Amino acid sequence: MSGRPSPEIRPVVVGAGPAGIRAAEALVAAGLRPVVLDEGERAGGQIYRQPPAAFSRSRKALYGFEAGKAERLHATFAALRAHIDYRPRTLVWNAVPGELHVMGDAGPATVPFSHLVLATGATDRIYPFKGWTLPGVFSMGGAQIALKAQGCTIGETVALVGTGPLLYLVAYQYTKAGARIAVILDSARFTDQIAGAPAMLRQPATLAKGLYYVAWLKARGIMIVNGAIPMAAEGTERVERLVWRTPAGEGRVACDAIALGYGLRAETQIADLLGCRFSYSAAEHESLPASDATGRTSVAGVYIGGDGAGILGADAAEAAGTRAALALCEDAGLGVDGAATGALEARVGRWRGFRAGIRRAFPEPVAADFALADDVILCRCEEITVGALRAACREDGVDELNRLKALTRIGMGRCQGRMCGPAARALLAHHSGRSPGDVGRLRGQAPIKPMPLAPMPLVFDEAKP
Amino acid sequence: MKNFDTDVAVVGAGLIGSATALALRQRGVAVVMLERDLGGSRASGVNFGGVRRQGRSPAQLHLAARAHPIWADLKAKIGIDGEYVRSGHIKLARSQADLTALAAYAARVADFDLGLEILEGRAFRERYPCFGPEIIGGSFCPGDGQANPRLVAAAYAQAARQAGCEVIERCPVTGITREGDGFLLRCGDAVAVRARRLVNAAGAWGAGIAAALGDDIPMRFDYPTILVTEPLPPIVSVNIGIEGGGFYGRQVERGNLVMGGGFGVASGDGASRPDSGALARIGGRAAAILPATRHARVIRIWAGIEGYTADKNPFIGESANVPGLFHAFGFSGGGFQIAPAVGEVLCELICEGRSSTPVEAFRPDRFQQQSAEPGRTP
Numbered sequence: 022m023s024g025r026p027s028p029e030i031r032p033v034v035v036g037a038g039p040a041g042i043r044a045a046e047a048l049v050a051a052g053l054r055p056v057v058l059d060e061g062e063r064a065g066g067q068i069y070r071q072p073p074a075a076f077s078r079s080r081k082a083l084y085g086f087e088a089g090k091a092e093r094l095h096a097t098f099a100a101l102r103a104h105i106d107y108r109p110r111t112l113v114w115n116a117v118p119g120e121l122h123v124m125g126d127a128g129p130a131t132v133p134f135s136h137l138v139l140a141t142g143a144t145d146r147i148y149p150f151k152g153w154t155l156p157g158v159f160s161m162g163g164a165q166i167a168l169k170a171q172g173c174t175i176g177e178t179v180a181l182v183g184t185g186p187l188l189y190l191v192a193y194q195y196t197k198a199g200a201r202i203a204v205i206l207d208s209a210r211f212t213d214q215i216a217g218a219p220a221m222l223r224q225p226a227t228l229a230k231g232l233y234y235v236a237w238l239k240a241r242g243i244m245i246v247n248g249a250i251p252m253a254a255e256g257t258e259r260v261e262r263l264v265w266r267t268p269a270g271e272g273r274v275a276c277d278a279i280a281l282g283y284g285l286r287a288e289t290q291i292a293d294l295l296g297c298r299f300s301y302s303a304a305e306h307e308s309l310p311a312s313d314a315t316g317r318t319s320v321a322g323v324y325i326g327g328d329g330a331g332i333l334g335a336d337a338a339e340a341a342g343t344r345a346a347l348a349l350c351e352d353a354g355l356g357v358d359g360a361a362t363g364a365l366e367a368r369v370g371r372w373r374g375f376r377a378g379i380r381r382a383f384p385e386p387v388a389a390d391f392a393l394a395d396d397v398i399l400c401r402c403e404e405i406t407v408g409a410l411r412a413a414c415r416e417d418g419v420d421e422l423n424r425l426k427a428l429t430r431i432g433m434g435r436c437q438g439r440m441c442g443p444a445a446r447a448l449l450a451h452h453s454g455r456s457p458g459d460v461g462r463l464r465g466q467a468p469i470k471p472m473p474l475a476p477m478p479l480v481f482d483e484a485k486p
Numbered sequence: 487m488k489n490f491d492t493d494v495a496v497v498g499a500g501l502i503g504s505a506t507a508l509a510l511r512q513r514g515v516a517v518v519m520l521e522r523d524l525g526g527s528r529a530s531g532v533n534f535g536g537v538r539r540q541g542r543s544p545a546q547l548h549l550a551a552r553a554h555p556i557w558a559d560l561k562a563k564i565g566i567d568g569e570y571v572r573s574g575h576i577k578l579a580r581s582q583a584d585l586t587a588l589a590a591y592a593a594r595v596a597d598f599d600l601g602l603e604i605l606e607g608r609a610f611r612e613r614y615p616c617f618g619p620e621i622i623g624g625s626f627c628p629g630d631g632q633a634n635p636r637l638v639a640a641a642y643a644q645a646a647r648q649a650g651c652e653v654i655e656r657c658p659v660t661g662i663t664r665e666g667d668g669f670l671l672r673c674g675d676a677v678a679v680r681a682r683r684l685v686n687a688a689g690a691w692g693a694g695i696a697a698a699l700g701d702d703i704p705m706r707f708d709y710p711t712i713l714v715t716e717p718l719p720p721i722v723s724v725n726i727g728i729e730g731g732g733f734y735g736r737q738v739e740r741g742n743l744v745m746g747g748g749f750g751v752a753s754g755d756g757a758s759r760p761d762s763g764a765l766a767r768i769g770g771r772a773a774a775i776l777p778a779t780r781h782a783r784v785i786r787i788w789a790g791i792e793g794y795t796a797d798k799n800p801f802i803g804e805s806a807n808v809p810g811l812f813h814a815f816g817f818s819g820g821g822f823q824i825a826p827a828v829g830e831v832l833c834e835l836i837c838e839g840r841s842s843t844p845v846e847a848f849r850p851d852r853f854q855q856q857s858a859e860p861g862r863t864p
């Protein structure tokens with residue numbers, strides 16, 4: 022550490038997951054006292070989510086192979102507490118240059134910043150199918166949160182649908198917790214997984230873990246179907262059955278819950294509201310804030326790290342969070358060790374290679390494969406069907422996502438397109454004959470998540486309209 | 487470079503531009519309409535959706551009266567009903583002074599058949615149990631209503647296109663020059679339009695377009711702010727305003743409440759956003775006026791951009807300095823309801839040199855006239 026940080030430097034970190042915690046750690050080491058905001062009850066982020074304080078499952082049971090890492094990260098955070106301004110249960114709902122608008126325990130507040138590290142992580146990527154809005158269908162993340170935060174499973178006989186390594190991890194965790202897995206339905210074909218293997222060898226330990234889960238599940242006779250597309254979740258009051266299709270024919274199984282997820286998508290709304298430049302990543306099938314290897318975005322003073330910058334996983338998030346904080350320190354004129362920054366960038370780079378393998382092993386399903394009927398709900402919040410999207414393309418010539426939103430309300434509801442965005446984009450591209458990159462992206466809009474309207478009663482304070 | 491030669495060029499495909507283009511096409515006039523973004527994506531598509539005559543100045547009520555039947559039969563005009571409902575509009579009172587002001591307004595506009603009904607006391611409370619104790623009465627206009635601006639604005643632009651208007655979107659006009667008796671418009675190097683007449687329907691940017699042709703018309707910007715809640719059980723069907731301003735609200739059929747009040751700020755590059763106090767301001771007022779919204783959650787909030795004039799009336803008419811240039815901007819937060827009529831009026835002004843609806847009060851040079859030296863020629 023060289024030089025004394027000037028009091029004008031007011032760093033803020035959004036997110037207390039692996040990336041945000043490591044960022045805060047680096048800022049504290051540089052002599053700064055960052056504000057750390059997270060909407061969660063306790064620090065740890067998505068993967069190292071901590072159960073409520075009164076909860077008694079062991080770390081080993083909660084985090085499995087990752088128990089050691091979880092413990093280290095939580096310990097780091099505990100040691101940081103005295104040196105940071107940590108505000109849990111605080112949602113950042115809007116961002117403007119130099120200011121975050123938050124809602125916390127004490128009501129609405131404004132948090133000024135000179136430098137901002139965005140470490141907002143990711144959420145599930147969902148593709149709809151017939152019946153997916155029935156009670157009993159959860160996102161993969163929802164299924165995991167139920168286990169980690171509440172210690173319960175989403176059902177007794179659970180079907181897992183989607184693609185990606187999380188499918189197998191959640192199956193493993195659920196089996197260990199005593200649930201029965203009805204089927205694992207993976208849209209990736211077996212040949213995809215072979216094709217992805219070489220790149221995944223860059224992280225042999227992680228690949229080994231993945232293979233271990235699959236072998237463990239197979240040894241227990243759990244049905245794994247590859248190259249499968251879900252056709253329908255059936256049931257009267259709630260899910261009773263899952264029907265799918267493979268090139269070989271149809272299959273069905275009884276279940277009382279379904280967890281759904283095709284990998285993850287980055288949470289990028291804050292960067293969007295701050296005017297960061299975005300570009301479409303064909304590999305990731307999403308628009309991401311443009312950032313360089315250091316975590317700098319196109320907006321001066323705004324840095325980004327972890328899955329919120331593009332999915333690379335928890336280990337990469339730790340390195341990227343540290344790197345982004347060091348970029349902040351560099352820009353703030355605080356001394357930074359060049360060798361350390363280089364090593365961090367190299368570490369993140371290795372995960373990028375691994376990620377490319379994951380992408381080949383678990384490719385994005387093709388929208389056309391779903392053969393979705395017109396009456397399938399696409400946007401759950403606003404209850405808009407796939408047919409409405411098709412009609413907008415056909416009758417109004419819609420070929421851009423925000424126009425689609427304006428005309429159909431797709432993506433306009435409480436989830437702001439988190440759920441339906443990826444599918445809407447893929448379907449719009451398919452039906453308008455454009456590439457997914459060309460149909461644009463749903464612009465982020467405040468509030469990032471639903472906000473209480475009247476945190477405090479306020480009587481007329483001004484005469485002016 | 488794409489070249490067009492046309493009778494009339496329209497700058498701006500908001501409701502005003504689109505309604506004008508549609509009316510002109512229905513008379514067989516050739517029209518090219520140029521829009522920087524997408525048709526109906528600015529004020530016309532993001533406004534509150536109040537289709538209201540009550541509260542307008544008598545000068546504007548002529549236009550409002552002309553627009554009134556068009557709304558009722560919107561489907562015939564643009565192919566959709568735009569979720570228009572004649573829900574009525576109530577202007578609320580918090581004090582006896584407010585009620586007196588509402589009664590005075592009702593007397594002043596008695597000629598316009600608005601059917602205003604002043605309600606207070608038990609009659610008011612029984613009819614509207616939804617309003618909070620601070621609200622003591624109001625003025626009800628049964629024929630007013632509400633519609634979905636997102637749908638109406640886009641459909642107007644689409645109707646103009648279907649009527650044969652050349653609508654060029656994502657095409658900002660970057661240069662306008664006089665060419666003979668007509669005009670030459672350029673959108674960078676992409677498009678050039680030669681037109682005998684020009685309609686300036688550029689909304690909040692209208693004064694800038696006027697200035698480019700030497701017309702100095704005073705106007706200021708502001709950024710009215712709107713929010714939408716999650717769907718709630720039915721609370722209120724009538725469109726709500728309040729004497730003195732500061733709040734407006736309506737509940738749509740799906741249950742969401744759309745509410746607004748106050749102004750946001752510019753955020754550069756022709757964009758705007760709510761100010762940091764917007765949520766607390768609108769939320770607080772909503773809780774006082776409609777207590778049932780107290781626990782509602784907001785899912786969207788935004789600020790539009792609108793041009794305001796000193797007398798809150800728009801500029802509508804031919805430029806005194808530049809023959810062939812027709813202005814229609816500066817609608818001061820009230821252009822949604824009257825836009826269908828403004829389009830027809832402009833069409834009449836362009837084709838016949840006069841309109842059957844009085845629009846003298848909206849002369850674009852009215853502020854210059856006041857300050858001009860007697861005898862000075864424009």
Ligand SMILES: Cc1cc2nc3c(=O)[nH]c(=O)nc-3n(C[C@H](O)[C@H](O)[C@H](O)COP(=O)(O)OP(=O)(O)OC[C@H]3O[C@@H](n4cnc5c(N)ncnc54)[C@H](O)[C@@H]3O)c2cc1C
Pocket residue numbers: 035036037038039040041058059060061065066067068069111112113114140141142143144145161162163165187190285288326327328329333334335336338469
């Ligand atoms: C369901 C799920 C399961 C996963 N399981 C695994 C796994 O087993 N192994 C693995 O390697 N990876 C897993 N991942 C990926 C892993 O969680 C991430 O790679 C890792 O957590 C990324 O760390 P991060 O710090 O970037 O983001 P996160 O850990 O996601 O942390 C982001 C934090 O930001 C906060 N936040 C976001 N937006 C706001 C806002 N607007 N206001 C306030 N706070 C906000 C969130 O509350 C959260 O705490 C999983 C991801 C998900 C979604």
Ligand SMILES: Cc1cc2nc3c(=O)[nH]c(=O)nc-3n(C[C@H](O)[C@H](O)[C@H](O)COP(=O)(O)OP(=O)(O)OC[C@H]3O[C@@H](n4cnc5c(N)ncnc54)[C@H](O)[C@@H]3O)c2cc1C
Pocket residue numbers: 497498499500501502503520521522523524525526527528529530531532533534535536537538657658659660687688689690691709710711712789790791792814815816817818819820821822823824825
């Ligand atoms: C938040 C809000 C709430 C409102 N609520 C109501 C209400 O309840 N009731 C009511 O009656 N009125 C209301 N209004 C007012 C009403 O929306 C406007 O008066 C009306 O829409 C104006 O229409 P316009 O076509 O002139 O403007 P706009 O819709 O803004 O259209 C102007 C168009 O010109 C384009 N343009 C500008 N410059 C150029 C250029 N150089 N080249 C090409 N194109 C250009 C713009 O992109 C824009 O699309 C509200 C306004 C706002 C902002």
